[in-house]
Amino acid sequence: MAKVEGQVVEDEILDAEREARRRLALAQIRQYPDAALKMQARTVEDFDDELVDLVERMKRLMEEARGIGLAAPQVGVLRRVFVFTPRQGQVAAVINPEFSDASEETEISEEGCLSIQNVLVPIERPVRVTVSGKDERGKDVRYELDDIYARAAQHEGDHLDGVLIIDRTTPEARREALAILRPRIVIS
Numbered sequence: 001m002a003k004v005e006g007q008v009v010e011d012e013i014l015d016a017e018r019e020a021r022r023r024l025a026l027a028q029i030r031q032y033p034d035a036a037l038k039m040q041a042r043t044v045e046d047f048d049d050e051l052v053d054l055v056e057r058m059k060r061l062m063e064e065a066r067g068i069g070l071a072a073p074q075v076g077v078l079r080r081v082f083v084f085t086p087r088q089g090q091v092a093a094v095i096n097p098e099f100s101d102a103s104e105e106t107e108i109s110e111e112g113c114l115s116i117q118n119v120l121v122p123i124e125r126p127v128r129v130t131v132s133g134k135d136e137r138g139k140d141v142r143y144e145l146d147d148i149y150a151r152a153a154q155h156e157g158d159h160l161d162g163v164l165i166i167d168r169t170t171p172e173a174r175r176e177a178l179a180i181l182r183p184r185i186v187i188s
């Protein structure tokens with residue numbers, strides 16, 4: 001019994017550490033209404049060490065923040081770069097992504113964003129999609145995606161065009177989300 005209790009305490013310490021790391025990561029991710037989130041990202045021309053470093057940093061932040069995707073504008077870099085989870089347990093970068101073969105079948109699901117905390121809004125997206133581009137070393141990549149993985153890639157692709165979940169959702173959900181996000185002005 002003592003051993004079990006000790007384990008519980010250890011788990012709690014681990015949870016607290018992970019939560020602290022998550023908060024630190026979120027503090028490094030641009031938050032709505034940061035102007036970078038509304039801007040168009042530019043095509044990557046140079047596959048250099050700087051790009052490799054950017055992707056490494058983004059992968060680390062995404063994992064620490066416990067997201068399934070992160071786009072460069074979310075760290076203030078206006079380049080067409082995102083990292084995401086193409087399948088369980090894997091993290092990959094796509095540079096200059098192009099989307100194709102979107103399924104006619106769509107699904108409405110609640111979506112959140114690391115840059116818009118405490119908001120979940122319903123968004124309709126194709127269930128399946130293919131994304132192709134380059135990895136951070138300039139090698140061709142192509143992912144045929146479905147479900148949550150297809151959703152994550154489309155969400156990150158939107159970020160490169162300055163499109164956020166509140167722009168994609170229903171007018172009603174948008175109004176509710178904006179009410180949560182509106183800075184509270186206190187007049188004393």
Ligand SMILES: [Zn+2]
Nearest residue numbers: 112113114115
């Ligand atoms: Zn997002």
